Amino acid sequence: MIETQGLAARYPSGATLGFPDLSLAQGQTLLLHGPSGCGKSTWLAMAAGLLRPAAGRLTVAGQSIEALSGVHLDAWRAASIGLLPQRLYLSEALTVEDNLALAYVAAGQAVNRQAVAATLEALGVLDLARRRPSGLSGGQAQRVALARAVLRRPAVLLVDEPTASLDDASCAQALALLSGAARLSGATLVVATHDRRVTQAWPDVPCLLLPPVSVQECA
Amino acid sequence: MNLMGLAWRYLWSRPLTSGLNLLLLTLGLSAIGLVGLSRDAVDRALTRDLAGIDLVVGAKGSPMQLILAGVFHLDVPPGNIPLADAEALARHPQVAQLIPLSLGDNLDGFRIVGTSLAYPAHYGATLATGQWWTASMEAVLGAQVARQTGLVSGQSFHGAHGLGRGGMVHDDLAYQVTGILRPCGCVLDRLVLTATESVWDVHDEMHGAADMDEADLQALQAEREITLALLRYNTPLAAVTFPRMVNDSTGMQAAAPAVEVTRLMAMLGVGLQVLRGMGLVLLLVAGLSVFVGLWSALRERQADLALLRMLGATPRRVAGVLLVEALWLGLLAAAVALLLIGALSAGLGWWLTQAQSVVLVIDTPWRVLWPLPFFAVLVAVLSALVPVVAAYRQDVHHLLNSRS
Numbered sequence: 001m002i003e004t005q006g007l008a009a010r011y012p013s014g015a016t017l018g019f020p021d022l023s024l025a026q027g028q029t030l031l032l033h034g035p036s037g038c039g040k041s042t043w044l045a046m047a048a049g050l051l052r053p054a055a056g057r058l059t060v061a062g063q064s065i066e067a068l069s070g071v072h073l074d075a076w077r078a079a080s081i082g083l084l085p086q087r088l089y090l091s092e093a094l095t096v097e098d099n100l101a102l103a104y105v106a107a108g109q110a111v112n113r114q115a116v117a118a119t120l121e122a123l124g125v126l127d128l129a130r131r132r133p134s135g136l137s138g139g140q141a142q143r144v145a146l147a148r149a150v151l152r153r154p155a156v157l158l159v160d161e162p163t164a165s166l167d168d169a170s171c172a173q174a175l176a177l178l179s180g181a182a183r184l185s186g187a188t189l190v191v192a193t194h195d196r197r198v199t200q201a202w203p204d205v206p207c208l209l210l211p212p213v214s215v216q217e218c219a
Numbered sequence: 220m221n222l223m224g225l226a227w228r229y230l231w232s233r234p235l236t237s238g239l240n241l242l243l244l245t246l247g248l249s250a251i252g253l254v255g256l257s258r259d260a261v262d263r264a265l266t267r268d269l270a271g272i273d274l275v276v277g278a279k280g281s282p283m284q285l286i287l288a289g290v291f292h293l294d295v296p297p298g299n300i301p302l303a304d305a306e307a308l309a310r311h312p313q314v315a316q317l318i319p320l321s322l323g324d325n326l327d328g329f330r331i332v333g334t335s336l337a338y339p340a341h342y343g344a345t346l347a348t349g350q351w352w353t354a355s356m357e358a359v360l361g362a363q364v365a366r367q368t369g370l371v372s373g374q375s376f377h378g379a380h381g382l383g384r385g386g387m388v389h390d391d392l393a394y395q396v397t398g399i400l401r402p403c404g405c406v407l408d409r410l411v412l413t414a415t416e417s418v419w420d421v422h423d424e425m426h427g428a429a430d431m432d433e434a435d436l437q438a439l440q441a442e443r444e445i446t447l448a449l450l451r452y453n454t455p456l457a458a459v460t461f462p463r464m465v466n467d468s469t470g471m472q473a474a475a476p477a478v479e480v481t482r483l484m485a486m487l488g489v490g491l492q493v494l495r496g497m498g499l500v501l502l503l504v505a506g507l508s509v510f511v512g513l514w515s516a517l518r519e520r521q522a523d524l525a526l527l528r529m530l531g532a533t534p535r536r537v538a539g540v541l542l543v544e545a546l547w548l549g550l551l552a553a554a555v556a557l558l559l560i561g562a563l564s565a566g567l568g569w570w571l572t573q574a575q576s577v578v579l580v581i582d583t584p585w586r587v588l589w590p591l592p593f594f595a596v597l598v599a600v601l602s603a604l605v606p607v608v609a610a611y612r613q614d615v616h617h618l619l620n621s622r623s
Contacts (some may be wrong), residue, residue: 107532
């Protein structure tokens with residue numbers, strides 16, 4: 001489902017960063033672990049088709065990213081990728097349900113209100129559907145953003161620092177939520193984190209240590 | 220929700236800014252639209268009242284005054300002319316028709332016009348009720364006169380001296396209403412029509428004709444006057460020589476309505492251009508305001524736009540959201556402006572009617588106002604261009620990496 005070979009990114013400063021090769025099957029989970037600024041978000045951006053690799057081959061959800069351009073890349077991202085960045089990007093101009101509906105609008109498709117309600121219900125936030133994001137707690141907002149990421153059943157779910165500002169109890173809940181959401185859509189899950197609690201909580205999950213070393217057990 | 224709905228929600232997520240932009244755009248559009256509509260209505264009113272009148276002949280004085288008094292019944296005529304001189308003109312081979320008009324009295328501010336039946340026939344007027352006058356002191360009321368005075372066929376009234384309200388009432392002789400005209404949207408709506416002899420009889424009575432001897436009465440008959448005459452030529456060539464002949468060889472003045480109205484519109488045009496200029500300045504300010512509003516929206520909403528890209532929206536689609544937002548603003552402003560113009564023009568028409576001034580008929584406003592929505596959209600889109608291009612060029616990866 002995700003395969004990389006000789007993948008490298010170039011930064012605006014001109015520096016390049018290489019990443020180890022990896023291969024992830026459908027439904028598998030991968031942790032990207034390392035300190036801030038080590039390239040985790042860059043790897044996610046490349047996997048989401050938001051940043052062009054400087055070198056190497058990257059295949060995500062059966063699609064070679066290098067082969068796509070412009071409109072096709074955006075259409076592929078809309079159909080195949082669920083992205084949950086560290087900043088949740090919930091629009092204050094819209095209600096919770098319309099924040100989810102945005103996933104359809106962005107893709108130029110008619111909004112499936114039933115799917116919106118079902119996803120909100122699956123993540124336990126259906127009762128918040130008419131609220132504005134400013135009226136949500138941090139945990140509720142994260143659930144809503146996650147609901148939007150998995151709404152269209154993406155093949156790959158990319159998550160950036162999901163536990164950065166959570167206490168231990170909330171951290172455990174967030175991880176359970178993530179794995180549940182990934183199962184919900186049958187997605188391959190990639191979680192970028194600098195939080196050792198995550199690696200400890202998921203000791204059996206393959207982990208890519210950054211700065212790049214190798215794919216190994218992080219715990 | 221689709222792209223239009225999303226843009227609508229974004230637009231009203233900043234109600235104060237959007238409301239002010241809408242107000243500014245609406246005011247600019249309304250000013251331009253109202254000036255255009257008024258100009259068109261005045262043009263049509265003047266053209267309609269002038270139709271078929273080639274020349275107005277009256278006492279010497281201001282030709283503009285003669286036209287305003289004789290054709291539009293807005294000003295005081297410069298004086299009277301001998302009936303015999305007017306009849307001589309009527310016999311001229313270049314003259315197809317001469318319609319005499321005698322002014323001097325009013326009914327509640329509506330002018331009583333002594334004339335012949337050729338005058339209402341000239342405007343194609345028809346009766347709503349009653350019949351035309353057949354004798355002196357019988358009168359037919361214009362539609363607006365009948366509506367405002369409440370008079371109906373069979374009732375009588377007394378005229379008052381002068382062309383405005385407040386003159387001495389001619390108590391001795393009463394007019395009998397024989398008919399009411401259908402509304403024609405022309406000058407006849409606000410006139411009381413009667414035989415020329417009625418005007419003479421009322422003023423003979425005022426000057427004590429009843430006590431005159433036969434010789435004095437004959438002298439009075441010989442010196443009959445009318446106020447002015449409306450002429451139609453037999454041939455267009457008459458326009459070259461006939462007015463000069465009247466001005467040079469008689470004691471009367473000839474005024475060509477087409478010339479005077481062109482002069483009048485040129486004078487009015489300066490004021491209208493100033494109003495239109497103000498409207499354009501307002502629109503320019505509105506355009507700048509829309510630009511500033513959308514630019515600040517772009518800054519405030521970078522996260523939202525990045526989110527759209529993250530969810531798979533193409534750059535074109537993201538830019539489209541801002542463009543549609545501007546389009547909403549333009550279309551809303553056009554709609555509100557059209558409503559406002561409708562209300563204001565109706566108010567203006569009502570006020571002019573109450574003031575017994577020119578009858579403005581605004582029956583087909585779309586004929587003048589159709590470009591307004593396009594103009595509104597053009598201003599909005601032009602104002603949105605820079606923010607739209609900036610949205611199109613956003614570096615979404617950079618935005619997503621920012622933690623703020």
